[in-house]
Amino acid sequence: MAVSRRTSRDIRSESRLDVLHVLLSQGETTRNEIARTTGLSPATVATVVGELLVEGIVVETKVTVGRIGRPTATLAMNPDRGRVVGIDVAETYVRAELFDTALTQIALVDVERDEHLLDPDSVVEAIGSALDRVLEQGGVDRRDVLGVGVSLPGLVQAPAGVSVLVPNWTWHTVELDRLRERVGLPLVIDNPLKVIATAELWLGRGRSHSSLVTVNLGTGVGAAIVLEGRILRGATNLAGEWGHSLLALDGRGCRCGRRGCVEAYVGAPGIRQTLREIAPDHPLLALDSQRDFIEAMAGAADGPEHDAAVDGTIARTAWYLGSALADLVAVVNPEVVTLTGWTAWALGDRLLPATREHLRDQAPGTAGADVELGVSTIGGSTVSTGIAVIALERFLADAGLLTSRTPIAL
Amino acid sequence: MAVSRRTSRDIRSESRLDVLHVLLSQGETTRNEIARTTGLSPATVATVVGELLVEGIVVETKVTVGRIGRPTATLAMNPDRGRVVGIDVAETYVRAELFDTALTQIALVDVERDEHLLDPDSVVEAIGSALDRVLEQGGVDRRDVLGVGVSLPGLVQAPAGVSVLVPNWTWHTVELDRLRERVGLPLVIDNPLKVIATAELWLGRGRSHSSLVTVNLGTGVGAAIVLEGRILRGATNLAGEWGHSLLALDGRGCRCGRRGCVEAYVGAPGIRQTLREIAPDHPLLALDSQRDFIEAMAGAADGPEHDAAVDGTIARTAWYLGSALADLVAVVNPEVVTLTGWTAWALGDRLLPATREHLRDQAPGTAGADVELGVSTIGGSTVSTGIAVIALERFLADAGLLTSRTPIAL
Ligand SMILES: [Zn+2]
Ligand SMILES: [Zn+2]
Numbered sequence: 001m002a003v004s005r006r007t008s009r010d011i012r013s014e015s016r017l018d019v020l021h022v023l024l025s026q027g028e029t030t031r032n033e034i035a036r037t038t039g040l041s042p043a044t045v046a047t048v049v050g051e052l053l054v055e056g057i058v059v060e061t062k063v064t065v066g067r068i069g070r071p072t073a074t075l076a077m078n079p080d081r082g083r084v085v086g087i088d089v090a091e092t093y094v095r096a097e098l099f100d101t102a103l104t105q106i107a108l109v110d111v112e113r114d115e116h117l118l119d120p121d122s123v124v125e126a127i128g129s130a131l132d133r134v135l136e137q138g139g140v141d142r143r144d145v146l147g148v149g150v151s152l153p154g155l156v157q158a159p160a161g162v163s164v165l166v167p168n169w170t171w172h173t174v175e176l177d178r179l180r181e182r183v184g185l186p187l188v189i190d191n192p193l194k195v196i197a198t199a200e201l202w203l204g205r206g207r208s209h210s211s212l213v214t215v216n217l218g219t220g221v222g223a224a225i226v227l228e229g230r231i232l233r234g235a236t237n238l239a240g241e242w243g244h245s246l247l248a249l250d251g252r253g254c255r256c257g258r259r260g261c262v263e264a265y266v267g268a269p270g271i272r273q274t275l276r277e278i279a280p281d282h283p284l285l286a287l288d289s290q291r292d293f294i295e296a297m298a299g300a301a302d303g304p305e306h307d308a309a310v311d312g313t314i315a316r317t318a319w320y321l322g323s324a325l326a327d328l329v330a331v332v333n334p335e336v337v338t339l340t341g342w343t344a345w346a347l348g349d350r351l352l353p354a355t356r357e358h359l360r361d362q363a364p365g366t367a368g369a370d371v372e373l374g375v376s377t378i379g380g381s382t383v384s385t386g387i388a389v390i391a392l393e394r395f396l397a398d399a400g401l402l403t404s405r406t407p408i409a410l
Numbered sequence: 411m412a413v414s415r416r417t418s419r420d421i422r423s424e425s426r427l428d429v430l431h432v433l434l435s436q437g438e439t440t441r442n443e444i445a446r447t448t449g450l451s452p453a454t455v456a457t458v459v460g461e462l463l464v465e466g467i468v469v470e471t472k473v474t475v476g477r478i479g480r481p482t483a484t485l486a487m488n489p490d491r492g493r494v495v496g497i498d499v500a501e502t503y504v505r506a507e508l509f510d511t512a513l514t515q516i517a518l519v520d521v522e523r524d525e526h527l528l529d530p531d532s533v534v535e536a537i538g539s540a541l542d543r544v545l546e547q548g549g550v551d552r553r554d555v556l557g558v559g560v561s562l563p564g565l566v567q568a569p570a571g572v573s574v575l576v577p578n579w580t581w582h583t584v585e586l587d588r589l590r591e592r593v594g595l596p597l598v599i600d601n602p603l604k605v606i607a608t609a610e611l612w613l614g615r616g617r618s619h620s621s622l623v624t625v626n627l628g629t630g631v632g633a634a635i636v637l638e639g640r641i642l643r644g645a646t647n648l649a650g651e652w653g654h655s656l657l658a659l660d661g662r663g664c665r666c667g668r669r670g671c672v673e674a675y676v677g678a679p680g681i682r683q684t685l686r687e688i689a690p691d692h693p694l695l696a697l698d699s700q701r702d703f704i705e706a707m708a709g710a711a712d713g714p715e716h717d718a719a720v721d722g723t724i725a726r727t728a729w730y731l732g733s734a735l736a737d738l739v740a741v742v743n744p745e746v747v748t749l750t751g752w753t754a755w756a757l758g759d760r761l762l763p764a765t766r767e768h769l770r771d772q773a774p775g776t777a778g779a780d781v782e783l784g785v786s787t788i789g790g791s792t793v794s795t796g797i798a799v800i801a802l803e804r805f806l807a808d809a810g811l812l813t814s815r816t817p818i819a820l
Contacts, residue, residue: 211645223741227642234743235621235781241774245737248659249730258736258772320659326668327655331633331741333644362668364651371645 012048013402015040019048020057020077020396024103024202028061028076049075055399056081057101077102082146084395085134085185086388087127088192088381089152091115091219092291096130097384098138101146101392107138108381115289120175128182146395147186149387150179151195153220156237188394192216192383193240196340197224197231198393199386211334214376215242215325217343219290221263225332243267247324265320268294268343274316279309291342298346318351322358329363329371338376348375422458423812425450429458430467430487430806434513434612438471438486459485465809466491467511487512492556494805495544495595496798497537498602498791499562501629502701506540507794508548511556511802517548518791530585538592556805557596559797560589561605563630566647598804602626602793603650606750607634607641608803609796621744624786625652625735627753629700631673635742653677657734675730678704678753684726689719701752708756728761732768739773739781748786758785 018038022029026037035045052058059078065071079100088095092115098107111130113122127150135142180187190198197214212226221243225232232239243263244256251260252273264270268290275282275297284300287293300310325337339348352375360368396402428448432439436447445455462468469488475481489510498505501523508517521540523532537560545552590597600608607624624634631653635642642649653673654666661670662683674680678700685692685707694710697703710720735747749758762785770778806812 225741227637232637232742234777235745236743236775236777238774238777239741239743241740241743241777244774245655245740246658246733247656249657249661249733251659256774323656323659327737328741330651330655331635331649331738332642333646333649333651335645364648364654364666365646367644367646367648367651 015044016048016051016396016401019045019052021202023058023075023077027102028074030072030074032072034075051401055401057396057401079104082395083138083140083144084146084388084391085131085148086384086386086391087130087148087150088195088383088387089123089127089150090192090383091153092289094126094130095381095384096134097381097388098134098140099385099388103385103389103392105385106140107134108384109134109137120178124175124179124182127179131183142185145185147188147391148183149188149190149195149389149391149394150183151192151383151387152189153192156189156191156194186391186395186398188387188391190237190387190390191222193222193224194231194233194237195383195386195390197226197386198389199382201226201229201231202386202389202393209335211332212336212338213328213332213334215328215337215339215344216341217266217268217321217339218341219268221267223328225334242324242328245324245327247320262320262324266317266324266343270320271297271313271317271343274320275309275313278312278316282309284310294343294346298350301347301350314347314350315354317347318354319358321351322355323362325355325359325373326362326368329359329367333367334371336372338374340376344375425454426458426461426806426811429455429462431612433468433485433487437512438484440482440484442482444485461811465811467806467811489514492805493548493550493554494556494798494801495541495558496794496796496801497540497558497560498605498793498797499533499537499560500602500793501563502699504536504540505791505794506544507791507798508544508550509795509798513795513799513802515795516550517544518794519544519547530588534585534589534592537589541593552595555595557598557801558593559605559799559801559804560593560597560599561602561793561797562599563602566599566601566604596801596805596808598797598801600647600797600800601632603632603634604641604643604647605793605796605800607636607796608799609792611636611639611641612796612799612803619745621742622746622748623738623742623744625738625747625749625754626751627676627678627731627749628751629678631677633738635744652734652738655734655737657730672730672734676727676734676753680730681707681723681727681753684730685719685723688722688726692719694720704753704756708760711757711760724757724760725764727757728764729768731761732765733772735765735769735783736772736778739769739777743777744781746782748784750786754785 018040019034022034022037026033031042031045031049035042049058053060056078058075060073061076062074063071064074079102081101083106084099084101086097086099093113094111096109097105099105109130111126113126131148193214193216196216200214210228214224216222223240223242225240244254244258244261246260247262247265248260252264252270253259254261254264265274272285272293276285284293284296287296297310297313300307301314352373356373359373362368393402428450429444432444432447436443441452441455441459445452459468466488468485470483471486472484473481474484489512491511493516494509494511496507496509503523504521506519507515509515519540521536523536541558603624603626606626610624620638622636626632633650633652635650654664654668654671656670657672657675658670662674662680663669664671664674682695682703686695694703694706697706707720707723710717711724762783766783769783772778803812
């Protein structure tokens with residue numbers, strides 16, 4: 001018989017993770033407060049806090065002496081333990097954020113990118129120079145950086161011979177080697193969806209539900225599935241690739257090579273394709289950038305003149321999205337689904353009513369009616385924050401404080 | 411902030427569950443062996459075993475005194491703690507199995523059912539009389555029965571106002587009340603897929619992998635998703651309803667009311683429909699029972715005469731199945747997928763090679779190539795065993811030994 005899934009080492013690691021979550025989301029707190037919030041015993045909390053104090057991860061900020069009982073120490077993350085950097089590589093920009101170990105932002109750099117320039121050299125160089133500039137802006141010595149996280153769009157596949165499979169990119173192991181060399185610091189990579197979900201978990205959002213799915217709607221489409229406070233990564237970090245599950249057998253071609261994927265219908269190019277099918281000569285089709293197109297769609301829908309082709313496209317997109325979400329709900333049956341990404345922010349309010357209806361009609365039993373569906377209030381910067389959190393998580397794992405099965409280090 | 415997901419009570423419960431898994435799968439074992447297998451500390455194992463001894467769940471069967479060191483006690487489940495019954499309600503039969511608390515079978519009763527007779531009265535009565543007969547056959551007093559589990563096809567939805575949504579059945583809360591009254595003993599219900607997965611977990615199969623999906627292919631189609639040794643139930647026990655996720659938008663009508671579900675293509679009636687599309691006058695279409703039809707398909711495929719329509723149907727079914735499995739793999743990214751149910755047993759060997767190829771081609775990255783896909787070696791009786799295990803699990807939960815978020819008690 002194989003080894004059991006959960007060792008006492010894992011349980012200690014989970015206790016530490018719970019304590020760190022509280023410290024990061026509360027700012028300042030006490031041992032009693034941590035015990036109350038986590039459900040851990042006071043003895044366990046005392047042990048864990050002791051370990052984190054020894055490692056310099058946590059500091060006692062003040063001690064209050066009450067009239068009776070023992071003095072109470074206020075605890076916080078130690079901001080000066082080191083620095084972490086989170087880099088969000090999107091189709092159109094690279095954003096680098098520098099944080100202290102309490103996850104307070106120290107510096108931020110945005111580098112615009114030509115979305116058609118996808119060769120490894122220019123991507124690696126954009127990442128490298130964003131890193132250099134954010135460190136310079138923050139006045140930080142590279143020796144103080146505990147880790148750098150890079151969020152790359154597309155599939156980030158584990159294990160051995162980690163590969164990044166970005167549709168239209170032609171990345172191979174050699175590019176990752178080049179990236180590691182250019183960064184020259186402890187490096188983790190992951191994809192934006194898992195990164196957003198990590199940010200929600202660590203920074204306190206989404207902790208009120210035991211199951212939550214974050215759905216990203218942009219050029220690409222995907223889902224991050226959070227179960228019992230942990231991101232479902234799957235055997236090779238590919239869980240959540242709902243964007244490349246089928247909506248229509250033998251349907252529209254998808255940039256992944258498959259036909260009929262969800263992404264080919266509800267990704268920005270898919271929405272453009274729907275408009276093209278309804279009105280082949282529509283003026284919005286002339287817009288070059290995906291994001292400009294989606295924002296112009298939202299503008300047209302809200303504008304004073306009724307545009308039947310735009311309304312029809314939104315109605316069809318809601319049908320596609322509701323049907324595809326019904327599949328996700330059928331398989332995972334989560335409590336909450338939040339939509340994120342710029343398509344969700346631009347068109348979410350227009351899409352939601354009909355999407356909810358289709359979801360309710362098509363999901364099994366009352367699962368579609370029971371699920372809480374809404375647009376996430378999280379902004380774009382969450383990706384750089386989230387990947388910095390993953391870099392911090394990796395550092396803690398390397399220090400032996402977490403049994404990390406999660407972040408992919410290069 | 412909400413309460414944390416994992417309390418120390420849950421951790422104690424998981425330790426007990428781990429110990430019980432070892433006891434059930436090993437038969438006889440020792441404290442040291444349990445510690446080695448589970449990864450729990452010897453102190454934790456000693457505590458847990460002590461609690462189980464006090465409750466009479468476990469007994470010491472013999473004590474071996476070595477030349478040095480302390481005497482070693484052999485431990486086993488206490489078969490005489492009570493009796494549990496598992497009842498498998500399928501379209502065509504009802505099977506009741508009686509077990510002792512070490513899960514050794516004491517008696518077995520099979521009752522044939524007319525698959526067209528789906529009214530609540532006849533189903534409740536078939537369950538009730540199967541129960542009566544198995545207790546009689548086993549010479550067991552009803553007062554010694556700790557619990558009865560009933561596996562019902564279709565959706566078994568939680569919580570409050572648990573409902574059973576069987577396609578074509580018209581079950582409501584009132585039928586469940588009637589069922590509870592007829593059984594007159596502590597009762598749990600679940601659907602066959604979750605039951606099969608539970609049996610795999612408790613009885614030692616599937617414990618070598620941290621993520622596993624069991625796919626059922628019969629009249630109905632569904633999946634049970636096992637992650638880190640636990641069945642994914644979802645917010646309302648509906649997780650795994652992959653059979654009613656889309657294969658083809660606006661495709662074939664499904665008995666759930668939706669169009670284009672996976673089940674409408676790879677369920678037995680769906681396979682029949684494919685043959686009808688290829689050869690509308692094929693003689694096998696005259697067979698009335700779904701199961702006879704599938705077995706005749708297997709016979710024709712293996713027969714001496716080449717039947718192009720049957721071969722074509724199998725090829726198309728493999729394409730449908732591979733595509734649908736690619737979706738499941740895209741979302742969950744499991745290590746292992748096993749096919750079960752009578753369609754899998756009859757046609758699995760014929761379907762597998764092409765299904766594997768389609769899965770490999772269509773799943774993201776190398777997830778389709780990495781997943782271990784095969785036909786399960788588990789036979790039909792696993793459903794009655796599995797639901798008996800769930801009844802036992804519920805009894806242990808009621809005794810305060812497990813924090814059971816899982817079985818649905820009526
Ligand atoms: Zn695709
Ligand atoms: Zn269906």
